[in-house]
Amino acid sequence: MxxxxxxxxQGFKVSDDYNFEDLTENKELFKELFLEYSQYDFPKWxxxxxxxxxxxxxxxxxxxxIKEGNVSLSKKALNSPIFKEFLLEKFKGVDPKxxxxxxxxxxxxxxGNIDENSKIxxxxxxxxxxxxxxxxxxxxxxxxxxxxxxxYGSGGKFLNSASKFSLKHDSKLRVFNVFLNxxxxxxxxxxxxxxxxxxxxxxxDVIFGGQKTAIDHDANLIGRNSKAxxxxxxxxxxxxxxxxxxxxxxxGEKTFGKIESNGxxxxxxxxxxxxxxxxxxxxxxxxxxxxxxxINLSSRARxxxxxxxxxxxNNVVAKHGAxxGNIDENxxxxxxxxxxxxxxxxxxxxxxxxxxxIDEIPQDNSELKDEIENAISIRI
Amino acid sequence: xxxxxxxxxxxxxxxxRSIIEEISAAKDEPYWxxxxxxxxxxxxxxxxxxxxxxxxxxxxxxxIVNYVxxxxxxxxxxxxxxxxxxxxxxxxxxxxxxxxxxAGVGAQYDSEVVYHNMKESLSKLGVIFLEMGTAVREYPDLxxxxxxxxxxxxxxxxxxxxxxxxxxxxxxxxxxxxxxxxPIQSYYLMGSPGMGQFEHTxxxxxxxxxxxxxxxxxxxxxxxxxxxxxxxxxxxxEGATVRFSTIxxxxxxxxxxxxxxxxxxxxxxxxxxxxxxxxxKTMLYPSSILKGKGARTEYTTITYAGPGQHLDTGTKxxxxxxxxxxxxxxxxxxxxGGYAFYRGLVRVSESAIHSKSSVDxxxxxxxxxxxxxxxxxxxxMNNESEIGHEAYVGKINEExxxxxxxxxxxxxxxxxxxxxxxxxxxxxQLPFEYAVEFNRLIDMHFNSKIG
Numbered sequence: 001m002x003x004x005x006x007x008x009x010q011g012f013k014v015s016d017d018y019n020f021e022d023l024t025e026n027k028e029l030f031k032e033l034f035l036e037y038s039q040y041d042f043p044k045w046x047x048x049x050x051x052x053x054x055x056x057x058x059x060x061x062x063x064x065x066i067k068e069g070n071v072s073l074s075k076k077a078l079n080s081p082i083f084k085e086f087l088l089e090k091f092k093g094v095d096p097k098x099x100x101x102x103x104x105x106x107x108x109x110x111x112g113n114i115d116e117n118s119k120i121x122x123x124x125x126x127x128x129x130x131x132x133x134x135x136x137x138x139x140x141x142x143x144x145x146x147x148x149x150x151x152y153g154s155g156g157k158f159l160n161s162a163s164k165f166s167l168k169h170d171s172k173l174r175v176f177n178v179f180l181n182x183x184x185x186x187x188x189x190x191x192x193x194x195x196x197x198x199x200x201x202x203x204x205d206v207i208f209g210g211q212k213t214a215i216d217h218d219a220n221l222i223g224r225n226s227k228a229x230x231x232x233x234x235x236x237x238x239x240x241x242x243x244x245x246x247x248x249x250x251x252g253e254k255t256f257g258k259i260e261s262n263g264x265x266x267x268x269x270x271x272x273x274x275x276x277x278x279x280x281x282x283x284x285x286x287x288x289x290x291x292x293x294x295i296n297l298s299s300r301a302r303x304x305x306x307x308x309x310x311x312x313x314n315n316v317v318a319k320h321g322a323x324x325g326n327i328d329e330n331x332x333x334x335x336x337x338x339x340x341x342x343x344x345x346x347x348x349x350x351x352x353x354x355x356x357x358i359d360e361i362p363q364d365n366s367e368l369k370d371e372i373e374n375a376i377s378i379r380i
Numbered sequence: 381x382x383x384x385x386x387x388x389x390x391x392x393x394x395x396x397r398s399i400i401e402e403i404s405a406a407k408d409e410p411y412w413x414x415x416x417x418x419x420x421x422x423x424x425x426x427x428x429x430x431x432x433x434x435x436x437x438x439x440x441x442x443x444i445v446n447y448v449x450x451x452x453x454x455x456x457x458x459x460x461x462x463x464x465x466x467x468x469x470x471x472x473x474x475x476x477x478x479x480x481x482x483a484g485v486g487a488q489y490d491s492e493v494v495y496h497n498m499k500e501s502l503s504k505l506g507v508i509f510l511e512m513g514t515a516v517r518e519y520p521d522l523x524x525x526x527x528x529x530x531x532x533x534x535x536x537x538x539x540x541x542x543x544x545x546x547x548x549x550x551x552x553x554x555x556x557x558x559x560x561x562x563p564i565q566s567y568y569l570m571g572s573p574g575m576g577q578f579e580h581t582x583x584x585x586x587x588x589x590x591x592x593x594x595x596x597x598x599x600x601x602x603x604x605x606x607x608x609x610x611x612x613x614x615x616x617x618e619g620a621t622v623r624f625s626t627i628x629x630x631x632x633x634x635x636x637x638x639x640x641x642x643x644x645x646x647x648x649x650x651x652x653x654x655x656x657x658x659x660x661k662t663m664l665y666p667s668s669i670l671k672g673k674g675a676r677t678e679y680t681t682i683t684y685a686g687p688g689q690h691l692d693t694g695t696k697x698x699x700x701x702x703x704x705x706x707x708x709x710x711x712x713x714x715x716x717g718g719y720a721f722y723r724g725l726v727r728v729s730e731s732a733i734h735s736k737s738s739v740d741x742x743x744x745x746x747x748x749x750x751x752x753x754x755x756x757x758x759x760x761m762n763n764e765s766e767i768g769h770e771a772y773v774g775k776i777n778e779e780x781x782x783x784x785x786x787x788x789x790x791x792x793x794x795x796x797x798x799x800x801x802x803x804x805x806x807x808x809q810l811p812f813e814y815a816v817e818f819n820r821l822i823d824m825h826f827n828s829k830i831g
Contacts, residue, residue, distance in 0.1 A: 001717065001719075002434070002435065002690040002719045002751070003434075003435035004433075004434075004435075004721070004753075005429075005430070005431065005432055005433050005434065005435055006431070006432060007431040007432055008431060281748065294760070296760065296762070296763030297763060298763055299730070299733075299762050299763050299764070300730070301761075301763060302759065302760065302761045303758075303759075303760045304757065304758060304759045304760070305756075305757075305758040305769070306755070306756070306757050306758070307754075307756065307769070307771070308753070308754060308755040308756075309743075309752075309753060309754040309755075309771060309773050310751075310753045311743070311745065311751065311752045311753065311773045312748075312751050313745075313748050314745035314746065314747055314748045314750065314774075314775040314776075315748060315775050316773070316774070316775065317774055318772070318773040318774070319770070319771060319772040319773070320754075320769075320770070320771045321768070321769060321770045321771070322756075322758055322767075322768070322769040322770075323766075323767060323768045323769070324728075324758060324760040324765070324767040325765070325766050325767065326763045326764055326765075326766075
């Protein structure tokens with residue numbers, strides 16, 4: 001009935017955009033999507049200070065990013081009509097321009113059709129690949145369960161990932177995204193989750209860089225009793241800027257949502273955390289909460305929190321909380337009184353924030369756990 | 381029945397330079413004020429509508445008559461005010477309020493203050509309490525120093541509109557270390573169809589002084605849209621305290637696009653008590669600029685959105701100095717299809733070390749056709765502050781209703797009681813007669829008879 005006025009998308013043009021000639025195979029498939037892609041200019045982001053984009057040619061992915069799991073390369077999955085439709089389905093993500101870009105020009109990504117318990121590990125090597133564009137899709141059939149571990153390695157110039165997850169009834173998926181992109185210029189990740197009855201998704205983001213990072217997770221809780229949990233930890237340093245958005249849209253009855261983010265900021269880094277809980281009119285007895293905390297280690301770091309609740313149904317519980325503060329001095333003094341120097345004490349406290357995440361990562365990804373611990377200590 | 385047939389000067393609908401000149405000339409204004417109006421008009425014509433908030437596309441600014449001056453001069457005593465206008469105020473209980481020894485009453489009917497009185501004792505203390513236009517003429521230097529400095533005309537489209545056509549309002553100056561012993565009150569009433577009310581309130585409270593100000597706003601329902609774009613500027617001096625209470629209960633066809641801002645010097649305090657329940661659409665975000673070390677702000681606000689209302693309200697706090705603190709308690713109720721939107725900003729600058737902020741907002745949804753949104757923005761640019769925010773949206777607890785019903789209350793009464801309980805922290809901050817009025821309003825909306 002009422003219109004809510006919102007700021008319009010601001011855009012900028014670039015002289016050298018990806019064009020139809022950049023596609024080498026299956027051109028016809030992408031014609032329609034490309035038409036739409038070419039109508040968008042690039043999004044201008046104030047908080048991320050993003051207003052310039054230089055095209056980085058997308059080359060054939062060098063190496064093998066599938067480390068584990070019964071999945072096929074997206075490129076191959078396009079041969080199947082059903083999988084094709086799934087992989088080419090567009091969505092908004094971080095911004096339609098980038099999401100369409102990944103859907104069309106991808107050089108990596110997987111498609112998995114999961115009907116029992118599966119584990120998938122992907123490791124993207126960005127030292128050997130200047131740009132990684134990922135188009136991935138996972139379809140979880142009824143009563144199945146899966147774990148997806150994705151690691152995006154250091155180096156490279158541009159990461160742009162678009163992933164869709166479809167969870168049929170009573171399926172369960174855990175996703176771990178680890179971004180070790182401290183030197184990557186631009187990191188974009190868009191993710192869409194659609195959940196049927198009793199389905200459950202848990203997503204863990206661990207973020208160390210890139211220089212500018214925009215991540216978007218959007219869950220649509222369609223089925224009754226479906227459940228989404230988003231948890232993230234990040235550690236910014238230097239002049240890194242990151243803009244994270246976690247959105248949970250409640251459509252079904254008795255749906256459950258939880259968003260939790262914990263950040264540590266050093267130097268002149270800058271984080272923006274947006275948590276959107278949107279409870280539609282149909283979502284009776286929905287329950288949703290979000291919480292974000294930031295620890296500022298530096299006087300020049302900046303933390304923005306934008307938690308929003310949009311509620312159309314009165315039969316719900318929705319809440320959010322946010323806090324920004326310094327490192328807990330009592331803890332620090334306590335540790336220092338036990339003989340630790342300040343740096344080690346801070347390291348211990350910061351590790352404490354990351355530890356619960358590391359613990360959640362499956363045991364057989366122990367190498368990844370080491371890499372995360374390493375990244376923390378380098379950053380301090 | 382209200383009537384305004386005795387209006388002697390009514391500008392043509394729409395806005396242009398000659399209308400502004402007409403307004404300025406009628407008010408016998410100094411040159412600088414006329415220039416400010418002209419510059420504001422230019423900003424207004426060139427600025428786009430706000431890119432957030434309520435939809436104002438159906439508001440026809442050109443047809444809103446910007447200035448209506450009732451055919452009376454400022455009256456000194458209540459009995460001299462013409463009867464039809466007096467009747468309107470009578471209904472609002474203003475003289476009664478005065479009898480209760482409020483420090484003074486300035487009541488504005490349409491665009492000019494028609495009645496203004498102040499206790500002589502306050503004059504002796506050096507407190508200036510005048511209709512804004514009179515203050516421009518009598519204290520030009522003092523007014524010029526502060527007028528639209530906190531809300532510059534180019535701030536946003538409706539600040540610009542206000543700057544161009546402002547009329548009436550209140551000016552208060554409290555000299556250093558004077559503690560005004562009783563609250564000062566102004567009441568604004570919109571009485572003509574299709575008009576705009578653009579009163580300007582300017583409050584300057586000098587070092588160590590103290591003031592409590594109460595503002596009431598309402599209007600009659602007409603089929604033509606009305607518009608209110610007022611401005612409130614409050615300057616809180618070093619160590620001074622201002623408590624600003626306001627009840628905005630505009631008619632249900634009013635677009636209320638209002639701007640309120642306070643700047644607070646070292647160790648000063650601004651306390652906002654703010655209730656928004658009238659209007660069709662509102663955008664209102666009282667702002668506190670904490671620019672002196674140790675400056676404080678406190679908010680207790682409620683937004684009460686019923687059928688046909690889209691109320692987009694919030695609070696904005698700018699921590700610009702060390703050891704500043706802010707505390708926000710914001711509540712909203714939406715019922716009968718109403719839409720309440722809370723929009724908040726807390727910005728803690730690099731220099732505002734050791735600052736503290738806590739923001740609490742809660743929303744109560746009475747039924748499932750209403751809507752309640754919360755969008756707070758928190759920006760922290762240093763590492764030595766403590767910033768917290770919490771929000772909660774929920775329904776009326778059915779168990780509480782059953783309990784109250786088991787104790788003999790009707791369901792309507794039980795609902796009204798719970799709504800009142802939710803609004804209690806706000807209502808208890810109100811002056812007595814407003815609190816009574818507010819409780820009556822809740823009873824009316826929830827068909828309760830316990831009030």
